[in-house]
Amino acid sequence: MQLQSLYYGLLALLIALLIRKLFARVQQYTTARRLGCQPVRKYPHTLPFGYDLFRKRIQQRDAGRRNQHVLELFREHSPTFEENIFGQRIVQTSDTLNFQAVGTRLDDFGRLERRSVEPFFGRGILSLHGPPWKEARSIVTPLFKRAELMDVGKFQKFVDRMFALIPRDGKTFDMQPLLQKLFLDSSTEFIFGETVDSLRDPSGQSQEFLNAFNQALAGAGKRMAVPGAAYLYVFDKTWREHYRKVHDFIDECIARRLNSDRKQILSDRRERYVLVDGMAQAYRDPVELRFQLLNIFFPARDTTAILVSNTLFCLARHPEHWAELRKQALDLEDQPLTFELLKGLSAFRYTLFESLRLYGPSGQIRRRALRDTTLPRGGGPDGSFPVFVPKGTHVIVDNYPKLRDPQIWGADVEAFRPARFEGKVLGWDFTPFFGGPMICPAVNQVISQSVYLLVRLVTEFERIENRDECWEYVERARMLVESANGIKIALYPAKGSIYNQDKL
Numbered sequence: 427m428q429l430q431s432l433y434y435g436l437l438a439l440l441i442a443l444l445i446r447k448l449f450a451r452v453q454q455y456t457t458a459r460r461l462g463c464q465p466v467r468k469y470p471h472t473l474p475f476g477y478d479l480f481r482k483r484i485q486q487r488d489a490g491r492r493n494q495h496v497l498e499l500f501r502e503h504s505p506t507f508e509e510n511i512f513g514q515r516i517v518q519t520s521d522t523l524n525f526q527a528v529g530t531r532l533d534d535f536g537r538l539e540r541r542s543v544e545p546f547f548g549r550g551i552l553s554l555h556g557p558p559w560k561e562a563r564s565i566v567t568p569l570f571k572r573a574e575l576m577d578v579g580k581f582q583k584f585v586d587r588m589f590a591l592i593p594r595d596g597k598t599f600d601m602q603p604l605l606q607k608l609f610l611d612s613s614t615e616f617i618f619g620e621t622v623d624s625l626r627d628p629s630g631q632s633q634e635f636l637n638a639f640n641q642a643l644a645g646a647g648k649r650m651a652v653p654g655a656a657y658l659y660v661f662d663k664t665w666r667e668h669y670r671k672v673h674d675f676i677d678e679c680i681a682r683r684l685n686s687d688r689k690q691i692l693s694d695r696r697e698r699y700v701l702v703d704g705m706a707q708a709y710r711d712p713v714e715l716r717f718q719l720l721n722i723f724f725p726a727r728d729t730t731a732i733l734v735s736n737t738l739f740c741l742a743r744h745p746e747h748w749a750e751l752r753k754q755a756l757d758l759e760d761q762p763l764t765f766e767l768l769k770g771l772s773a774f775r776y777t778l779f780e781s782l783r784l785y786g787p788s789g790q791i792r793r794r795a796l797r798d799t800t801l802p803r804g805g806g807p808d809g810s811f812p813v814f815v816p817k818g819t820h821v822i823v824d825n826y827p828k829l830r831d832p833q834i835w836g837a838d839v840e841a842f843r844p845a846r847f848e849g850k851v852l853g854w855d856f857t858p859f860f861g862g863p864m865i866c867p868a869v870n871q872v873i874s875q876s877v878y879l880l881v882r883l884v885t886e887f888e889r890i891e892n893r894d895e896c897w898e899y900v901e902r903a904r905m906l907v908e909s910a911n912g913i914k915i916a917l918y919p920a921k922g923s924i925y926n927q928d929k930l
C-alpha cells in the first residue's frame with residue numbers, strides 16, 4: 427500500500443514537472459512570436475550530447491587550427507547558429523548587431539558563474555555581473571585612466587632590460603618569450619607593486635611563480651572543460667597546492683606594500699602608478715583585495731605580449747612596413763615619447779590594429795541569458811529576424827569570423843595591410859577589446875605601451891628578418907591563442923647604434 431502511494435506520488439510529481447515545462451515552452455513560443463522572432467539555424471549534430479562537435483573542436487585546436495575551424499564553421503552555418511553541447515543550449519554568433527546587444531544589454535546577458543574554479547579566481551571583476559560588477563568597474567576605471575597617463579616612463583626601464591637581451595649580430599632568436607617576460611615584469615609591478623623580474627630573475631623565483639600560475643590555470647581549464655567536470659577532480663590536491671602558491675605570492679606583495687613606509691609610497695607614486703595602492707583603499711578585506719587583483723592580473727598576463735609578438739610576426743613577413751615605421755619614428759627626432767605623442771602615431775596604431783584583426787589573442791566572449799530575451803539577428807531562413815534566447819542559454823560572440831569578413835574589410839581580407847584602417851570609423855565591427863560598458867579597461871594602456879615598444883624597436887633596429895621556416899601562422903590555443911612556432915627573427919641594429927647598458 428505504502429509502495430503504491432509512493433509510486434502515485436512520484437508519477438504526480440513527474441506529470442506536474444512535465445506540465446510546467448510544457449507551459450514554459452508555450453509561454454516562450456508565444457513571447458517569441460510576439461517579438462517577431464524566428465527559429466535560429468541548428469547545428470546538425472550527428473552524435474548525442476553534441477559530442478561530434480565537441481570532439482572536432484578539441485582535434486582542430488590541438489592541430490593548431492582553432493580559429494580556422496571557427497571560420498569554416500561560421501561560413502558553413504551562417505553568422506548565427508545554435509548548438510547543444512552536453513545538454514547546454516549555446517547560440518554562437520559573429521553578427522555585429524548581436525555583439526552590440528550582448529555588449530550593451532547587461533541586464534539580459536551576464537558573465538557565466540564559474541563556481542568550480544572559484545577557489546582559485548575568487549570573486550572579482552571578471553566573474554561578476556549586475557551591481558557588484560558595476561561597483562568593481564567604478565573602482566577600476568579611474569585607476570586605469572590615471573595609470574595610462576603616467577605609465578610610459580615606468581615602462582621604459584623594462585624595455586631597456588629586454589633590449590639588453592636581444593642579439594645584435596643577426597643571429598636567429600625567438601622574440602615571443604622575451605616579450606612575455608617584459609609584460610610579465612611590467613604588469614606585476616603595475617598591479618602588485620613588485621615586479622617578478624623575470625628578465626633578470628636573480629633568484630629563479632619568477633619561474634616558480636609562473637609554473638604555479640600555469641598549473642593553476644591548467645587545473646581551472648580542466649574543471650571548466652565540460653559541465654560537471656569539476657567532480658572528476660575532487661580528490662586532486664595538486665591544483666590546490668598550485669593556486670595557493672599564487673595566492674601566497676599576491677598576499678605577500680600586498681602585505682609588503684601596505685606595510686611599507688607611507689612616505690616611500692607617496693614619493694613612489696610620483697614616478698609610477700601602482701594598482702594595489704588604489705584598490706587597497708576600496709577593498710579593506712585582504713582576501714577580497716587579493717581576488718580583485720588576481721582578476722586583473724589574469725587578463726593582463728599574456729595578452730599584450732601576444733599582441734606585440736603577432737605584430738612582429740607580420741612585420742617580419744612584410745619588412746617594407748618596418749622601413750615605413752622606422753622612417754616615421756626617426757622623424758620624431760628626440761621628442762619625449764609621452765602618452766599624447768604616442769596617441770597621435772596613427773601608422774603604429776594601425777599596424778597593431780591590423781595584427782589584432784588577423785591574429786587577436788582573445789576571440790570569444792561567453793555570456794549567459796539572465797532572463798528570457800532576444801538577439802536582434804540570426805533567425806529565419808535568411809537570418810535577418812530576431813532570435814529568441816531563453817533564460818540560461820549561453821551566447822558566444824566570436825570575433826574571428828567578423829574580423830575576416832570580406833564585406834567589412836574588403837576582398838583582401840587575408841592580407842596584412844594596416845592602411846585599411848585609415849579613415850575607418852571603428853565601431854562594433856572591430857572589437858578585439860570588446861565594447862560597451864565592459865570594454866577592456868586597459869585598452870589605452872595596451873595600445874600606448876605597444877606603440878612605445880614598436881617606436882623603440884624600429885628606431886634601434888634598421889632591419890627585421892623572418893627566420894621562421896614556416897610562413898603561416900600556426901596557432902597554439904590555451905586560454906588565449908598565440909603563435910605555436912614563436913616569433914623567430916633576426917634584428918639588425920642601425921649603424922652607429924651602441925646600446926647603452928648603463929641605462930639598466
Ligand code: HEM
Nearest residue numbers: 551563722725726729730733858859860864866867868872
Ligand atoms: C592585447 C591586450 C588585451 C586584449 C586584446 C584584451 C581584451 C579584453 C577583452 C575582449 C575583454 C572583455 C572580456 C569579457 O567581457 O568577457 C577584456 C576585459 C578585461 N581586461 Fe583586457 N585585454 C588586453 C589587455 C589587458 C591588460 C593588460 C589588462 C590589465 C592590466 C586587462 C584587464 C582587463 C580587465 C580587468 C577586464 C574586465 C573588465 C570588466 O569586466 O569590466 N586587459 N579584455
